[in-house]
Every structure is written in structure tokens, then in C-alpha cells.
Amino acid sequence: RKEVEQDPGPFNVPEGATVAFNCTYSNSASQSFFWYRQDCRKEPKLLMSVYSSGNEDGRFTAQLNRASQYISLLIRDSKLSDSATYLCVVNLPNFGNEKLTFGTGTRLTIIP
Amino acid sequence: EAQVTQNPRYLITVTGKKLTVTCSQNMNHEYMSWYRQDPGLGLRQIYYSMNVEVTDKGDVPEGYKVSRKEKRNFPLILESPSPNQTSLYFCASSRRATLTDTQYFGPGTRLTVL
Numbered sequence: 092r093k094e095v096e097q098d099p100g101p102f103n104v105p106e107g108a109t110v111a112f113n114c115t116y117s118n119s120a121s122q123s124f125f126w127y128r129q130d131c132r133k134e135p136k137l138l139m140s141v142y143s144s145g146n147e148d149g150r151f152t153a154q155l156n157r158a159s160q161y162i163s164l165l166i167r168d169s170k171l172s173d174s175a176t177y178l179c180v181v182n183l184p185n186f187g188n189e190k191l192t193f194g195t196g197t198r199l200t201i202i203p
Numbered sequence: 204e205a206q207v208t209q210n211p212r213y214l215i216t217v218t219g220k221k222l223t224v225t226c227s228q229n230m231n232h233e234y235m236s237w238y239r240q241d242p243g244l245g246l247r248q249i250y251y252s253m254n255v256e257v258t259d260k261g262d263v264p265e266g267y268k269v270s271r272k273e274k275r276n277f278p279l280i281l282e283s284p285s286p287n288q289t290s291l292y293f294c295a296s297s298r299r300a301t302l303t304d305t306q307y308f309g310p311g312t313r314l315t316v317l
Contacts, residue, residue, distance in 0.1 A: 095245075122303075123302065123303045127306075132311075133310070133311070134293055134308035134309060134310055134311055135246070135293070135306075135308050136308070137305045137306065140303075178245070178246070182302045182303060189301065189302045190248070190262075190302070191248070191302045191306070193238075193245045193246035193247075194245055195243060195244065195245040196245065
């Protein structure tokens with residue numbers, strides 16, 4: 092089983108719709124969780140951290156479910172500019188060293 | 204402007220010809236790392252550095268070398284490139300050597316080894 096798994100998509104969603112995707116992780120000792128956004132042929136950039144109690148940043152909501160070992164990202168009122176690949180990132184403990192593991196990404200296209 | 208820079212951005216080379224990809228950050232960050240990104244495999248860490256003169260292997264270090272002689276620079280060296288090193292490479296840095304800090308990525312270097 093992969094350490095971090097995401098549905099690769101693509102998700103094609105009409106503008107204004109709400110879209111959500113999940114990411115599962117295999118190591119229950121994982122401590123920190125993030126969503127990064129990567130535009131086509133560009134570098135990843137931090138979208139938001141994911142906190143235990145869930146957190147919102149404008150139209151974006153991130154949630155963590157430790158019992159089922161997944162994190163989710165919800166985008167409300169989607170814009171054309173939301174088209175990108177969304178990377179789930181998990182900070183795994185690794186024999187005393189921390190390790191960041193990236194999912195392969197979920198590709199989202201917002202359709203006018 | 205706070206940034207991570209990489210050079211070159213694009214490189215086509217031949218098998219066995221040594222090359223260096225430079226990475227520099229102007230944010231006085233302690234932690235720097237190199238990743239490669241391949242379709243279906245995501246970002247995989249090659250090497251990382253917790254601070255000057257401190258480097259360690261990531262998940263896929265074979266065929267690569269790094270050095271950290273100055274805090275701002277973290278070059279990636281391919282002594283004898285092979286076609287399986289064709290990939291998109293990203294350098295990243297963060298303020299502290301703890302992975303809860305935001306990772307700032309360079310613009311990427313697209314390498315093709317023929």
C-alpha cells in the first residue's frame with residue numbers, strides 16, 4: 092500500500108460548483124498534513140495546512156480524519172483559477188527523522 | 204523578493220556527461236532538499252540538508268551527489284547521468300529543519316538524458 096494515496100482524477104467541474112477530494116495515508120503515526128497546489132509545469136506551493144479540528148481559508152476547507160486516516164479538501168464556488176493539481180502531503184515519522192511524503196496529486200479542471 | 208532559484212531551467216544532455224544543477228535561496232533557510240517528479244510517482248526526495256555541511260540521503264539518492272558549503276546554495280550533481288534520470292527536478296527550502304514549516308520550491312529543472 093502506498094504511504095499516501097490520492098485519486099488522480101481528472102476532476103472536470105463546472106465553474107461555481109463545489110468539489111471535494113480525499114487523500115489516504117497508511118502510517119497512523121503521521122503528525123502533520125498539508126495540501127499543496129501545483130499549476131501545470133510550475134512548482135508546488137503551499138495551499139493550506141490541515142489541523143486536527145479542521146480549518147477554512149476562504150473557499151477552501153481542509154479536514155482530517157485520524158480514525159480513518161484520510162484528509163480532505165473541499166473547494167466551494169470553484170473558479171477557473173482553481174484549475175491545478177492538488178498534492179496531498181504527509182509528514183511521516185521515520186526512525187527519528189521526519190519525512191515528507193507527497194501524493195501523486197489530483198488534477199482538477201474547472202470548466203466555464 | 205524571497206525566492207528559490209534553480210539553473211538551468213531546461214537541460215538536454217547525453218549519457219555519462221557530468222552535470223550540476225544549482226539551487227540558491229535568499230531567505231536564510233536552514234533546510235534544503237532536492238526532489239524529482241515523475242508521472243505517476245509524485246515527488247520523491249533525493250537528498251536533503253539540515254544545515255551547512257549536513258546532508259543526508261532521501262528516498263532515491265542513487266546516481267546523485269550534493270553539497271552544502273554555504274547556507275544559501277545546495278547544488279545537485281549527476282556524475283554520470285543516465286536516461287532513467289530524465290525527470291523534472293525541484294529544489295526546496297524551509298526556514299527550519301522541521302518539516303512542519305512551509306516548503307518553498309524553486310521553479311524546476313527539466314532534464315533529459317539521451
